[in-house]
Amino acid sequence: MMGEQTREGGGTIMLGGDQEPGNYYVGVDVGTGSVRAALVDQRGILLAFADQPINQWEPQFNHHEQSSEDIWAACCVVTKQVVQGIDVNQIRGLGFDATCSLVVLDKQFRPLPVNHEGDAHRNIIMWLDHRAVSQVRRINETKHSVLQFVGGVMSVEMQAPKLLWLKENLRETCWDKAGHFFDLPDFLSWKATGVTARSLCSLVCKWTYSAEKGWDDSFWKMIGLEDFVADNYNKIGNQVLPPGASLGNGLTPEAAKDLGLPAGIAVAASLIDAHAGGLGVIGADVRGYGLACEGQPVTSRLAVICGTSSCHMGIDHMVQGHAAFPELQAKATARCQSVYAYLNSHLDLIKKAQPVGFLTVDLHVWPDFHGNRSPLADLTLKGMVTGLKLSQDLDDLAILYLATVQAIAFGTRLIIEAMEAGGHSISTLFLCGGLSKNPLFVQMHADITGMPVVLSQEVESVLVGAAILGACASGDFASVQEAMARMSKVGKVVFPRLEDKSLHQNSFLRTSFQTIPESAETCSTGIINPHPTSAPPA
Numbered sequence: 001m002m003g004e005q006t007r008e009g010g011g012t013i014m015l016g017g018d019q020e021p022g023n024y025y026v027g028v029d030v031g032t033g034s035v036r037a038a039l040v041d042q043r044g045i046l047l048a049f050a051d052q053p054i055n056q057w058e059p060q061f062n063h064h065e066q067s068s069e070d071i072w073a074a075c076c077v078v079t080k081q082v083v084q085g086i087d088v089n090q091i092r093g094l095g096f097d098a099t100c101s102l103v104v105l106d107k108q109f110r111p112l113p114v115n116h117e118g119d120a121h122r123n124i125i126m127w128l129d130h131r132a133v134s135q136v137r138r139i140n141e142t143k144h145s146v147l148q149f150v151g152g153v154m155s156v157e158m159q160a161p162k163l164l165w166l167k168e169n170l171r172e173t174c175w176d177k178a179g180h181f182f183d184l185p186d187f188l189s190w191k192a193t194g195v196t197a198r199s200l201c202s203l204v205c206k207w208t209y210s211a212e213k214g215w216d217d218s219f220w221k222m223i224g225l226e227d228f229v230a231d232n233y234n235k236i237g238n239q240v241l242p243p244g245a246s247l248g249n250g251l252t253p254e255a256a257k258d259l260g261l262p263a264g265i266a267v268a269a270s271l272i273d274a275h276a277g278g279l280g281v282i283g284a285d286v287r288g289y290g291l292a293c294e295g296q297p298v299t300s301r302l303a304v305i306c307g308t309s310s311c312h313m314g315i316d317h318m319v320q321g322h323a324a325f326p327e328l329q330a331k332a333t334a335r336c337q338s339v340y341a342y343l344n345s346h347l348d349l350i351k352k353a354q355p356v357g358f359l360t361v362d363l364h365v366w367p368d369f370h371g372n373r374s375p376l377a378d379l380t381l382k383g384m385v386t387g388l389k390l391s392q393d394l395d396d397l398a399i400l401y402l403a404t405v406q407a408i409a410f411g412t413r414l415i416i417e418a419m420e421a422g423g424h425s426i427s428t429l430f431l432c433g434g435l436s437k438n439p440l441f442v443q444m445h446a447d448i449t450g451m452p453v454v455l456s457q458e459v460e461s462v463l464v465g466a467a468i469l470g471a472c473a474s475g476d477f478a479s480v481q482e483a484m485a486r487m488s489k490v491g492k493v494v495f496p497r498l499e500d501k502s503l504h505q506n507s508f509l510r511t512s513f514q515t516i517p518e519s520a521e522t523c524s525t526g527i528i529n530p531h532p533t534s535a536p537p538a
Helices: 068-082 133-141 145-150 158-168 186-193 200-206 217-222 253-259 272-279 308-320 325-334 340-351 357-361 394-421 439-449 460-473 480-487 500-512
Strands: 004-006 010-014 024-030 034-041 046-053 091-098 102-106 177-184 301-307 362-364 384-386 429-434 452-457 490-494
Touching: 024 068, 024 186, 024 460, 034 133, 034 394, 034 460, 046 068, 046 460, 068 186, 068 253, 091 186, 091 460, 102 158, 102 186, 102 384, 133 158, 158 177, 177 186, 177 200, 177 490, 186 200, 186 253, 253 480, 272 301, 272 394, 272 429, 272 452, 272 460, 272 480, 301 394, 308 325, 308 340, 325 394, 340 357, 340 394, 340 439, 357 394, 357 439, 362 394, 394 439, 429 439, 439 452, 460 480
Parallel strands: 024 091, 301 429, 429 452
Antiparallel strands: 004 010, 010 046, 024 034, 034 046, 102 177, 362 384, 452 490
16 A cells, blocks of 8 residues: 655655556646646546646736746756656556646757847746737738637737747847747657657637648748748747657657656646546546436547636635635635635535525626636636625625636537537536535536536546546557547546526626637537636736
8 A cells, every 4th residue: 555755845645545466557747837746647547646837927917927947946856746656667657747848948959038138038928918918919910811710809829929029029049040830749758758749629729720731832931930831830949740640669768867857758748737647537438327428429528627727816816806815725724724715615615595596686797817728718807706896805705706607608609619619519517626626616517507527536627637648649549549449437427407507598698708709719629618717827
């Protein structure tokens, strides 16, 4: 039986389950605020976990930066921790996922500054960075045909506007010296293998690459980035592989030493973090649960990734800014609860005999405090709260928290309706990420979308998804689909409460969420981040 270890700095490596002889895989997930790693077996059971915070810089408003050296160092820390006490020769594969942040290196693969201060250590423009407002406006004004594959309107969080910003603002210190522009997931797989091949996931979702046609020369020329065409796309990727494909000769000796893993083990082409979550949850066997998606194509399932970008920042922003937050903190601490567990209990107390959803009949939140990426792709949108009263006690804070959770669920419903308008047919939600552990958040998603919600047996589905990539690269499974079916399992199903249906329908209409433009962004992979830029980070 594996136990629990405490690492220096206060974090914990959680180990569980009986360790049986077999093959293991390591998954590494680079999120907004931390790097996490897990050791996962062939059944998809997480045997060890570790996390390490990573730095962020905001040198000016809407500029958000990180360091690739800092992130790689954190990857090394957590990976070494999760393999402590095991025979590393049983580790067969390694998979990475990460946020869609832009990494800039020179021709010798050294970091270049993405800032006016000239600090090369800060060589990553983060996914949530909104500096390229002018550039994305001009790109969208071209109405180029590639935009139809991103919903008709490109988000400021995609890579083309950020690249154009670098060319126009940091020509001498960055652009002219640059040799490689990586999406963060692809940087990690390069760092591990020395292979510069890009993942099809990253390039299609964030760079306008077409799986059928490749790069569109006319687009890059039209927006003023003809440099890439002349260079045969060497700087942004001219070798593209599907996620899970084995890269080169596997883990290099140098990277193996850094990570504490055997040299030569298989390393997979990577995934965007949200997509890894989908991989870890959406393929589960649902037989026996009475779900409409049973026996249907996997496209009837929608994975909703409830991580930092989609939910945490919006809810934290509303809760922590309330006058009653210090009281909430004190009471939650006294009960040894998180503030959100306390708020959930408090809502049960004040709702009395009525369903909890009725507490917000006169209070509504529009949560786009940092603009909207999906499905409106409108960075100019701002947040709004209607129905406020003069009182600011703990009851008011709890109800505002509830209204914010409902708003994020309404955003999920808006995305689903946009996808269905585009020809998709969705019947079941599969939730993973931090807030999938919050029963109120899960129930509100079921009630407001009117769909059952499947929760994975393993709550760290993103890490399982990353490990599945490593398992595929190792050759232990014949396909990604086989690995998904073997390594992801249903833990619980939450059904919508039909008695609340009319309440939520009226709220949906009152908050004007029902308006879906023709250009609404949809995601054909069946993986979404509801309101992925809902508030600035704390």
